[in-house]
Amino acid sequence: MSGMVITRRRLLGMFGATAALSACGSSLGGGSSSDGGEQGAVKVGLVIPQAGVYAPLGVDMKRAWDLWLDRHGGKVGGFTVTTVVGDEGETPQTGVAAVQRLLQSDDCDVLVGIVSSATALGVRDLVTESKKLLLIANAGANDITGTAISPYLWRTSFTNGQVAAAMGRHLAEQGGTDGVFVIAPDYAAGAEASAGFQDAFTSGGGTIAGAVKPPFGTTQDYQPFLSQIRSSGAKATFCFFAGAEAVAFVKQYRQFGLADSVPLYGSGFLTEGGVLSAQGAAAVGIQTSLHYTSELDNEHNKEFVAAYQKAHDAVPTVYSVQTWDAAGVLDRALRSAKATDGDALSTALGKLGPIDDSPRGEWSFDGQTPKQKFYIREVEQKGDGFVNSVIAETDAVGQDG
Amino acid sequence: MAWLDANLVSVLNGVAIGCLLFILAIGLSLVFGMMDVLNLAHGAVFLVGAYAGWVVGGTDPSWGTFLLALAVALGIGLLVGGGMSLLTEPLRDRSHLDQALLTLGIALIVAELLSMAFGNDVQAADAPPGLDGTVSLFGNAYPTYRLALIGVGAVFAVGLWLLMSRTMIGSVIRATVADRDMVSAIGIAQHRVKLAVFGAGSALAAAAGVLGVPIYGARPGLDSTVLILALVVVVIGGLGSVRGALVGALVIGQIESLGRAVLADAASFLLFGALALVLVLRPRGLFAGAVR
Numbered sequence: 001m002s003g004m005v006i007t008r009r010r011l012l013g014m015f016g017a018t019a020a021l022s023a024c025g026s027s028l029g030g031g032s033s034s035d036g037g038e039q040g041a042v043k044v045g046l047v048i049p050q051a052g053v054y055a056p057l058g059v060d061m062k063r064a065w066d067l068w069l070d071r072h073g074g075k076v077g078g079f080t081v082t083t084v085v086g087d088e089g090e091t092p093q094t095g096v097a098a099v100q101r102l103l104q105s106d107d108c109d110v111l112v113g114i115v116s117s118a119t120a121l122g123v124r125d126l127v128t129e130s131k132k133l134l135l136i137a138n139a140g141a142n143d144i145t146g147t148a149i150s151p152y153l154w155r156t157s158f159t160n161g162q163v164a165a166a167m168g169r170h171l172a173e174q175g176g177t178d179g180v181f182v183i184a185p186d187y188a189a190g191a192e193a194s195a196g197f198q199d200a201f202t203s204g205g206g207t208i209a210g211a212v213k214p215p216f217g218t219t220q221d222y223q224p225f226l227s228q229i230r231s232s233g234a235k236a237t238f239c240f241f242a243g244a245e246a247v248a249f250v251k252q253y254r255q256f257g258l259a260d261s262v263p264l265y266g267s268g269f270l271t272e273g274g275v276l277s278a279q280g281a282a283a284v285g286i287q288t289s290l291h292y293t294s295e296l297d298n299e300h301n302k303e304f305v306a307a308y309q310k311a312h313d314a315v316p317t318v319y320s321v322q323t324w325d326a327a328g329v330l331d332r333a334l335r336s337a338k339a340t341d342g343d344a345l346s347t348a349l350g351k352l353g354p355i356d357d358s359p360r361g362e363w364s365f366d367g368q369t370p371k372q373k374f375y376i377r378e379v380e381q382k383g384d385g386f387v388n389s390v391i392a393e394t395d396a397v398g399q400d401g
Numbered sequence: 402m403a404w405l406d407a408n409l410v411s412v413l414n415g416v417a418i419g420c421l422l423f424i425l426a427i428g429l430s431l432v433f434g435m436m437d438v439l440n441l442a443h444g445a446v447f448l449v450g451a452y453a454g455w456v457v458g459g460t461d462p463s464w465g466t467f468l469l470a471l472a473v474a475l476g477i478g479l480l481v482g483g484g485m486s487l488l489t490e491p492l493r494d495r496s497h498l499d500q501a502l503l504t505l506g507i508a509l510i511v512a513e514l515l516s517m518a519f520g521n522d523v524q525a526a527d528a529p530p531g532l533d534g535t536v537s538l539f540g541n542a543y544p545t546y547r548l549a550l551i552g553v554g555a556v557f558a559v560g561l562w563l564l565m566s567r568t569m570i571g572s573v574i575r576a577t578v579a580d581r582d583m584v585s586a587i588g589i590a591q592h593r594v595k596l597a598v599f600g601a602g603s604a605l606a607a608a609a610g611v612l613g614v615p616i617y618g619a620r621p622g623l624d625s626t627v628l629i630l631a632l633v634v635v636v637i638g639g640l641g642s643v644r645g646a647l648v649g650a651l652v653i654g655q656i657e658s659l660g661r662a663v664l665a666d667a668a669s670f671l672l673f674g675a676l677a678l679v680l681v682l683r684p685r686g687l688f689a690g691a692v693r
Contacts, residue, residue, distance in 0.1 A: 224665070
């Protein structure tokens with residue numbers, strides 16, 4: 001008797017499934033005949049910090065990724081996307097483990113994300129051995145696409161040196177070439193930014209009044225360094241800070257009365273996103289270089305900013321745009337490769353022409369990192385809030401700035 | 402001359418930072434010295450105070466909201482400290498490791514709750530009106546608020562010194578540091594003394610959080626940063642004494658300020674270098690045993 005029941009159930013189930021399949025088939029058939037690009041599915045591991053000091057960047061990146069999928073019917077390059085989020089945390093201890101999990105237990109085809117350079121360098125061998133594509137949407141260490149290059153690691157963000165060099169060249173061209181003091185925290189990114197700025201600025205005829213490296217992560221009070229800037233007689237200061245350090249430095253630079261007498265310049269992370277609202281009026285007048293600002297006056301950016309604000313009730317940041325563009329280049333690569341393996345995608349990325357629909361303006365891959373324009377931005381008050389307005393832009397530059 | 406000017410400012414700044422550290426560390430020192438309880442949640446209480454300062458005081462506080470924030474922080478600190486005292490009561494005869502695990506667990510939970518409530522963004526606020534500008538000092542601009550901190554620190558130090566040396570409460574506290582069992586034997590309930598000192602010490606840490614907002618802001622991770630500073634102050638100054646905590650805090654203030662200005666290249670090593678030096682030369686701290 002029981003055998004009968006199961007058979008009957010199975011029969012019913014099979015009927016149901018067939019009916020559902022045929023219904024799906026006809027609707028899908030109708031859809032694919034119009035765009036002609038049904039490829040299957042791709043599983044994307046989104047590696048972003050969800051806890052720790054970089055968590056606010058993770059929020060911006062997730063929002064941009066969700067928005068891209070939302071506006072493209074949940075598909076990238078014709079492939080239906082399943083997103084698995086991995087928590088990068090703060091350090092390689094958490095970041096490498098998250099990537100390992102996404103590659104091995106979640107079996108992701110492609111990885112997108114990575115905020116920390118140490119994590120990016122830490123997962124290089126792991127990703128290379130598994131022959132999967134990793135699109136880095138933030139980490140800026142020069143080495144990732146330089147001496148430690150791997151065919152499977154591509155970057156849609158920047159290099160630390162490139163961003164700082166843009167400001168160095170700009171200041172040298174402006175003729176403000178005497179006595180700039182350079183301050184950047186004592187770790188890899190700070191050193192790269194400091195070197196990038198100094199190389200570009202001195203080769204443009206500028207002179208450096210002094211340089212100092214405050215301990216990274218343990219400096220809350222910048223008074224000793226601010227005193228040093230003042231006594232050096234510098235005409236201007238260039239700095240590289242991000243996150244909590246950017247807030248503390250900018251506020252104290254104003255509190256100690258330096259903001260009025262010694263203008264402050266920096267890499268754009270100094271005044272980007274959440275830190276700018278914490279700095280508030282203390283940041284007004286600071287000029288920074290970056291490859292994006294929400295104030296950019298181009299059609300793609302206006303559309304992007306409007307959609308982003310509508311979806312998330314927030315202004316997009318450079319971290320959002322880097323992730324948005326990672327989705328954009330993945331879309332193109334999947335479309336031309338028609339496969340999800342790292343080798344095919346890497347080859348396809350190498351053949352991409354200029355990316356002409358990015359909110360940051362047109363850019364292209366130079367090696368495996370963007371060749372892009374930089375904007376010189378100045379912090380201004382706009383309504384109740386503060387924004388980075390564009391005051392100049394530089395020529396497009398690649399890896400070394 | 403410019404060198405001298407710059408460093409005079411650093412000395413003064415060291416005093417200001419030292420005053421803030423004193424208000425932060427005195428509670429940790431007394432609780433550890435008196436009751437032998439190692440409270441690793443002290444930094445988390447500071448961060449609670451910092452968020453209270455930012456939420457209640459606002460990013461551009463008036464005197465009203467600033468003082469209200471201070472009162473709220475003192476209240477919360479008192480409650481949290483009292484709660485911690487009760488929680489650590491069953492562990493009083495257990496090892497420091499057990500206490501450290503309990504208080505560290507509380508610290509982690511508090512930090513996570515703060516992060517859930519206020520997000521992971523960095524928050525900052527200005528000083529109250531009249532103190533948010535600069536004054537000219539040795540020809541250099543210096544933030545008025547930090548000068549005011551020196552005054553506040555001095556008031557606290559003198560007040561605590563009077564409390565400890567001239568009042569009945571003070572002599573009970575000092576006696577408890579010196580010999581707990583003897584204090585019990587003369588009929589004073591130890592757990593009440595502990596409750597009071599724990600509550601007052603935590604209230605001061607939370608107040609330090611409010612006072613610190615215009616300098617340090619409020620953000621995830623600040624709790625462990627200030628906890629380490631407070632522990633170094635206590636180790637350098639010696640346990641259980643107001644004078645030790647004050648001297649320890651002023652020494653750390655100078656190391657973090659003047660030390661970093663003069664020896665900028667060695668800035669990362671100065672703090673723990675000084676700690677190691679004190680541990681080698683005076684293992685029990687500069688003022689161990691002196692209970693004043």
